Amino acid sequence: MLRLLRAETLKLKRSTAAYLLPAILLLVLGVVLLAHSLDVHRLSLLDNDPWPRYLKTTLTTYAMLVISPLCLLLVAAVLYVEQQADAWKQLYALPISRGKIYQSKLFLILGLLLLTTLLYCFGVLGIGWLLNILFPEYELAYFQPDYNYLFVTAGSIVLSTLGIVGIQYVLGLLFKGLIPALGIGFFGIIAGFILSTTETLIPQYFPFSFPLIAQDFGVANPLHREVLLLGMNQGIFGSISCFLVCVVLGYWWEGRREVV
Amino acid sequence: MLLVEEISIPLTALMLIPFLNMISTNNLTYAYARQGPTLENLDLNVPEGAIYGFLGANGAGKSTTIRLLLSLLKPTSGDVEVFGLALPKHRKAILARIGCLIESPALYPQLSARDNLTIAATYRQVDKARIDEVLTLVGLAEHGDKPTRKFSMGMKQRLGLALALLHDPELLILDEPTNGLDPSGIIEIRQLLLELRAAGKTIMLSSHLLGELEKIVSHLGILHGGQLVFEGTTNALVDRRKAKYSLEIQTPHVNLAAELAGLPAKEGRDSTDRLELQVSEKSAIPALLRRLVKGGVDLYAVRPLASDLESIFLQLTAEKN
Numbered sequence: 414m415l416r417l418l419r420a421e422t423l424k425l426k427r428s429t430a431a432y433l434l435p436a437i438l439l440l441v442l443g444v445v446l447l448a449h450s451l452d453v454h455r456l457s458l459l460d461n462d463p464w465p466r467y468l469k470t471t472l473t474t475y476a477m478l479v480i481s482p483l484c485l486l487l488v489a490a491v492l493y494v495e496q497q498a499d500a501w502k503q504l505y506a507l508p509i510s511r512g513k514i515y516q517s518k519l520f521l522i523l524g525l526l527l528l529t530t531l532l533y534c535f536g537v538l539g540i541g542w543l544l545n546i547l548f549p550e551y552e553l554a555y556f557q558p559d560y561n562y563l564f565v566t567a568g569s570i571v572l573s574t575l576g577i578v579g580i581q582y583v584l585g586l587l588f589k590g591l592i593p594a595l596g597i598g599f600f601g602i603i604a605g606f607i608l609s610t611t612e613t614l615i616p617q618y619f620p621f622s623f624p625l626i627a628q629d630f631g632v633a634n635p636l637h638r639e640v641l642l643l644g645m646n647q648g649i650f651g652s653i654s655c656f657l658v659c660v661v662l663g664y665w666w667e668g669r670r671e672v673v
Numbered sequence: 674m675l676l677v678e679e680i681s682i683p684l685t686a687l688m689l690i691p692f693l694n695m696i697s698t699n700n701l702t703y704a705y706a707r708q709g710p711t712l713e714n715l716d717l718n719v720p721e722g723a724i725y726g727f728l729g730a731n732g733a734g735k736s737t738t739i740r741l742l743l744s745l746l747k748p749t750s751g752d753v754e755v756f757g758l759a760l761p762k763h764r765k766a767i768l769a770r771i772g773c774l775i776e777s778p779a780l781y782p783q784l785s786a787r788d789n790l791t792i793a794a795t796y797r798q799v800d801k802a803r804i805d806e807v808l809t810l811v812g813l814a815e816h817g818d819k820p821t822r823k824f825s826m827g828m829k830q831r832l833g834l835a836l837a838l839l840h841d842p843e844l845l846i847l848d849e850p851t852n853g854l855d856p857s858g859i860i861e862i863r864q865l866l867l868e869l870r871a872a873g874k875t876i877m878l879s880s881h882l883l884g885e886l887e888k889i890v891s892h893l894g895i896l897h898g899g900q901l902v903f904e905g906t907t908n909a910l911v912d913r914r915k916a917k918y919s920l921e922i923q924t925p926h927v928n929l930a931a932e933l934a935g936l937p938a939k940e941g942r943d944s945t946d947r948l949e950l951q952v953s954e955k956s957a958i959p960a961l962l963r964r965l966v967k968g969g970v971d972l973y974a975v976r977p978l979a980s981d982l983e984s985i986f987l988q989l990t991a992e993k994n
Contacts, residue, residue, distance in 0.1 A: 509796060
């Protein structure tokens, strides 16, 4: 599997994904820095730990506005490499089982999602230190950030988007072009956002709502956040279940796909 | 009992004698969804050490057959054996010994030729030193670090061949490998294929360029409308055609000549001064010509017609139609 992952990673060299990830990260972190720079006098409160507020704001931004579109683009960028080269036929004519190729691409997408989230977390901390230098009135240096909160919340945000990854991965393999999968994905994100604010039960079963209802960001209806199993709330449990179902269905379908 | 001396054949000669079918299919049938069968009861036999030309017009089913041989499609019915092993049961073992080029080469355009080969070498666990060898073999040694999006069609075809040769396969399945190549490129690829055959490789080569196949293949399969209308050596095919001797005469009395030769009436025949005639035996040619002259036909020229692949192909497919 490592060998396959090495090959998959090499394919990303100079690809859309290779430029897309750093660009998105820099853009989002740039906006975080700009927003906090412009609003410094309203956000800074004397003798008050600014880190919880700062971390919550940045993580909410990530969960609500960044991670779902990022998942769509990541899956599309990884699959686009094969589609652009018309390489499926050559790939499946290798003496490697289709299942392993399927898994290696999925692992690459998950790895990139984790890496992006991790880099975002470090970026958020870095901007915190930078804000402290630029605007000492924030008093960020007088307090310590809650690393546990930052990384655990970021981890649960990733878990709550696994359902979207699963859906997009299967759609990306099902359709030849990128547009249908991306179109369905963006429609899903908008619908998920609207539904998560309602008091209906739909968002608890709608994968594109899961990143919004999994955390208390003050946007989604708190009704959707009850703990279901092993400390997991509906958003995370639903996301993991959706991911597993999609991955198994995709695996089954990919093994039978006729490469024309 | 035979004595050893009586059957002593040089080892090198023995190695050249095809003794095994590298590819064989039995009643292979394939139908795309909501379509009639694209291939029907195909019995293909590609002997070891051959350059097997797989000939057919566009849409005849060549690419579909190649995809079935590489397990990219599942047959509707029938069996496929490669190296004597059944597909799809021994898929991995079979594909490990095949190098293929399916239609246009699948290249990652943002990557260099060397990177494209490195990916294939990683998948196939091939030593990286082999990359330079195959680049040199296909004449791309100087372009190894150039992104393939800047390659011409001919360079892409060569890189596709390099990818197929990377793991030194026993069997090469090449779908239209000379597509997009200029005449000198075609000659180079032809030379390379002949060298590969001499090195003991078996090559299955699909093309609709009849003249191109004619120059290099030892065996031929002609596909028409999803059915194999001929399979055998090129000599067998030419001999089959030679069972009928063709000649072309030039005369101002085309209709009269046709009548004397016993050809059925055909409208517009006299718009030309040439007529193709066929006889079943060589010895019948003088008698025919005498009959024509006696009948008042002035003969300006008589020319035997070559039995080239193109005319044979056209004849075979016309018979099938």
